[in-house]
Amino acid sequence: MKWSAKIDNIDNGFLITYVDGDGTRVCAYEEKIDACTYEEDSSHIVEMFYDILDFFGKSGSKHDKKRIKITYEKQND
Numbered sequence: 215m216k217w218s219a220k221i222d223n224i225d226n227g228f229l230i231t232y233v234d235g236d237g238t239r240v241c242a243y244e245e246k247i248d249a250c251t252y253e254e255d256s257s258h259i260v261e262m263f264y265d266i267l268d269f270f271g272k273s274g275s276k277h278d279k280k281r282i283k284i285t286y287e288k289q290n291d
Contacts, residue, residue, distance in 0.1 A: 215234065215235045216233075217233060217234045217235075217269070217270065218231075218232075218233045219231070219232050219233075219266050219269055219270070220233075221262075224242075226244055226245045227242060227243045227244040227245045227258055228242070228243045228258075228259075228262055229241070229242055229243075230243065230262065230265070230266070232269055234269070241265065243258040243259070243261060243262040243265075244258055245258055246258060256286060257286050259286070260284050260285065260286045263284050264284060267282060
């Protein structure tokens, strides 16, 4: 069985179609807006990439000498 993750860009985020031995499932990763400041929050992208790593079994363990780290950081003003 060939595993795949197809990413589609939508108006307010991304849709991922995951295909594996159990079938097909679709997950939405929606952009968040801060209710107080109305600033866009792109933390959904970090969540999406970690889910993709987990899906393909590449997230690693705490004992690995090297690990993938994905961050979303605020720039200093």
